[in-house]
Amino acid sequence: xxxxxxxxxxxxxxxxxxxxxxxxxxxxxxxxxxxxxxxxxxxxxxxxxxxxxxxxxxxxxxxxxxxxxxxxxxxxxxxxxxxxxxxxxxxxxxxxxxxxxxxxxxxxxxxxxxxxxxxxxxxxxxxxxxxxxxxxxxxxxxxxxxxxxxxxxxxxxxxxxxxxxxxxxxxxxxxxxxxxxxxxxxxxxx
Numbered sequence: 001x002x003x004x005x006x007x008x009x010x011x012x013x014x015x016x017x018x019x020x021x022x023x024x025x026x027x028x029x030x031x032x033x034x035x036x037x038x039x040x041x042x043x044x045x046x047x048x049x050x051x052x053x054x055x056x057x058x059x060x061x062x063x064x065x066x067x068x069x070x071x072x073x074x075x076x077x078x079x080x081x082x083x084x085x086x087x088x089x090x091x092x093x094x095x096x097x098x099x100x101x102x103x104x105x106x107x108x109x110x111x112x113x114x115x116x117x118x119x120x121x122x123x124x125x126x127x128x129x130x131x132x133x134x135x136x137x138x139x140x141x142x143x144x145x146x147x148x149x150x151x152x153x154x155x156x157x158x159x160x161x162x163x164x165x166x167x168x169x170x171x172x173x174x175x176x177x178x179x180x181x182x183x184x185x186x187x188x189x190x
Contacts, residue, residue, distance in 0.1 A: 002032050003098075003155045011098075017155065018093035033152040035105065036088040036130065040070045040146035043085040043180040067180070075143035078113065078136045085180035086115075086132040089147065093127045096161040100153045102130060108150060112138020115151045124158060125165020131180045 003011065009025060011017045012034075019034070028035040043065045050064055065085070070076050078084060094100050100122030104115040117133040132151065136142055144150070 001157045003157065005029050005031050008032075008034055008155065011155070016095050017098065018091075020091045021089070023090070028149065030152060033103070033154040035149040035152045036090050038132075038144060038146055038148050038150040039087040039089045039129065039180075040072070041087055041180060042068050042070070042076055044068060045083065070146050072146050075145050077141050077143055078134060079141050080112075080136050080139050083117075083133070083135045086134050086144075086150075087180045088130040088132065088151070091127075091129050092122070092153070094122055094124055094155070094166075096124050096165040097158050098155045099124050099158060100126070100155055103152050103154070105149060105152060111142050112136055112140070113142055113144070122153065123166040124162045125167045125169075127167055 008017070008029065012019055012023065023029065023034055028037075045065050047064075053064060068076075076084075076086075092100070102116055102120050102122055104113070108115065114135050114137060115132045117135065119131070119133060122130065130151075130153075134144070
């Protein structure tokens with residue numbers, strides 16, 4: 001069952017779902033979702049340094065990507081065909097009996113921008129800022145501004161609380177993230 005606007009307000013006010021900073025319901029709340037805003041930190045790929053990415057080479061993420069920060073009114077220009085990692089302003093704690101579903105906003109999608117390639121599910125028990133997988137599928141560069149509404153999250157109720165929520169998993173590589181962390185897939189090759 002998807003939480004309605006009414007249920008989202010109740011869950012956030014009761015701190016069942018924790019969102020910091022507190023959302024502006026008038027501006028961010030939809031009928032069954034909550035809009036999240038784009039943060040100011042991006043991780044871009046230095047694609048000219050290496051001929052390919054080896055996902056199982058330790059620490060390759062630190063070498064092939066670099067972090068950049070933008071000021072509030074300073075645009076981040078994403079070029080056609082580009083792929084970058086971004087983050088939400090909002091820090092989220094999902095309870096053990098809910099799962100989040102991340103989606104791009106239609107208004108952003110109509111510009112050719114997608115905000116997730118594969119990571120649409122926010123596991124129950126996740127705690128941190130959401131990393132966005134931002135790509136420009138269009139033919140023109142697009143200016144993205146820190147603070148703009150970039151995506152939405154809806155919450156679905158589980159039939160019972162998870163036995164092992166994300167924060168209790170040994171494999172929870174991104175628990176507590178605050179910036180757009182690079183891929184940690186190399187940790188799976190042990």
